[in-house]
Amino acid sequence: MEHNCGFINDKRAFRYRAATIIVEGDFVLLARNDEDDYYYSVGGAVYMGETSEEAVKREVFEETGLNYEVDHLAVIHENFFISSSGIDGVDFHELTLYYIMKPMEKRDFTSQSTTETGAKETMHWVPIEELDKYKAYPTFMKEYLKSEHSGIEHIITDERY
Numbered sequence: 001m002e003h004n005c006g007f008i009n010d011k012r013a014f015r016y017r018a019a020t021i022i023v024e025g026d027f028v029l030l031a032r033n034d035e036d037d038y039y040y041s042v043g044g045a046v047y048m049g050e051t052s053e054e055a056v057k058r059e060v061f062e063e064t065g066l067n068y069e070v071d072h073l074a075v076i077h078e079n080f081f082i083s084s085s086g087i088d089g090v091d092f093h094e095l096t097l098y099y100i101m102k103p104m105e106k107r108d109f110t111s112q113s114t115t116e117t118g119a120k121e122t123m124h125w126v127p128i129e130e131l132d133k134y135k136a137y138p139t140f141m142k143e144y145l146k147s148e149h150s151g152i153e154h155i156i157t158d159e160r161y
Contacts, residue, residue: 004045017096018055019043024103027125035119039136052097063113068101073152080158
């Protein structure tokens with residue numbers, strides 16, 4: 001059985017994730033589930049022995065039902081936050097590698113994915129220009145999508161206080 005690259009020790013946790021930035025026209029693809037009140041990037045835990053690129057392809061397929069191709073690694077995100085869902089009050093240190101995926105010009109998904117806790121996940125095309133009107137994570141996404149980039153960016157977010 002696969003094991004996530006992460007651990008919880010008392011009220012502190014570390015997790016290693018691979019996530020994606022999928023843009024079609026002026027929209028970005030985000031996920032949502034029945035338990036949480038926010039949108040989030042498509043992706044999830046990297047398993048022990050799995051590369052981040054393998055993980056992002058697997059996660060995108062699980063959540064969308066489509067085999068998107070990786071374009072390139074875009075962002076290394078160090079994220080510090082206090083969990084408000086799932087494991088309340090845990091101080092998280094999360095490392096996520098964000099990959100840009102090649103557009104497929106598809107907007108319909110057949111996957112019936114669920115979160116680790118069993119909540120039903122749904123995919124949503126959110127207008128990039130209206131992203132600030134949504135409670136969405138990662139919080140850097142709108143500014144990132146509105147500007148040009150070359151190479152891999154390192155972004156640190158600290159929302160613990």
